[in-house]
Amino acid sequence: MNNENTALYAFKKYGNTVLRAAFAFSGSYAEAEDIVQDVFLSLHTNPQNFNSDEHLKAWLLRAAINKCKNFRRSFRFSRTCSIDDLEHSEVICEMDTESRELRQQIAALPKKYAEVIFLHYYEGYSIKEIASMLNKNENTVGSLLRRGREKLKAELEEEGDLCQVKIIKTL
Structure with missing residues (x-):
């Protein structure tokens, strides 16, 4: 090309x-x-x-x-x-209503978590690829991804949004 x-x-x-x-x-x-x-x-x-x-x-x-x-x-x-x-x-x-609400919840997370969650789940990048893109260690990206999921799950459980919690469990 x-x-x-x-x-x-x-x-x-x-x-x-x-x-x-x-x-x-x-x-x-x-x-x-x-x-x-x-x-x-x-x-x-x-x-x-x-x-x-x-x-x-x-x-x-x-x-x-x-x-x-x-x-x-x-x-x-x-x-x-x-x-x-x-x-x-x-x-x-x-987006359907559930997807929109979940996307808004992800966007409300601290930027460091939202960034890796979006790249991993919405764009399909592996932890290694995300680490390369963000110039971070693979272990750091994995930790950010895990903590982001935990934080998102906790916020959804706090709001009592059981449908969204089920979606998070599949992540």
């Missing part, structure tokens, strides 16, 4: 995946769209060489996560609406 077509190929193949990740980490569909645009524009203007499609996908997700972190630090983040105000957005409406 030549560098001129890399961004177009990546967008066609991984555009929705990057959008879902950006939405999950930014909490705003509009911001997620902007972040995705920035990621692919960055890839287009500064072409990279990738060993495989998985390497490309990991790079795109890492770039999106980094841009989300920058967004969350920005002044604009404190001046935008919450995810609850986006009840009718396209991404949220695609």
Whole structure:
């Protein structure tokens, strides 16, 4: 694949995946769209060489996560609406009620837990792949994943949401 077509190929193949990740980490569909645009524009203007499609996908997700972190630090983040105000957005409406509630519970977790849970369960990455993406030790990622699940389960049990607790037990 030549560098001129890399961004177009990546967008066609991984555009929705990057959008879902950006939405999950930014909490705003509009911001997620902007972040995705920035990621692919960055890839287009500064072409990279990738060993495989998985390497490309990991790079795109890492770039999106980094841009989300920058967004969350920005002044604009404190001046935008919450995810609850986006009840009718396209991404949220695609999910059933239980999935939406679970996703909101995951998003409410501390960022370090939400990040690894999303990458592992929603994007299907292994602990080793997540460790590589986040530049963390595999044992650290495994611990974050375990603690995140425990914290999520405890919060759901506290709220008495037994349906969601059953879902968590399958995670």
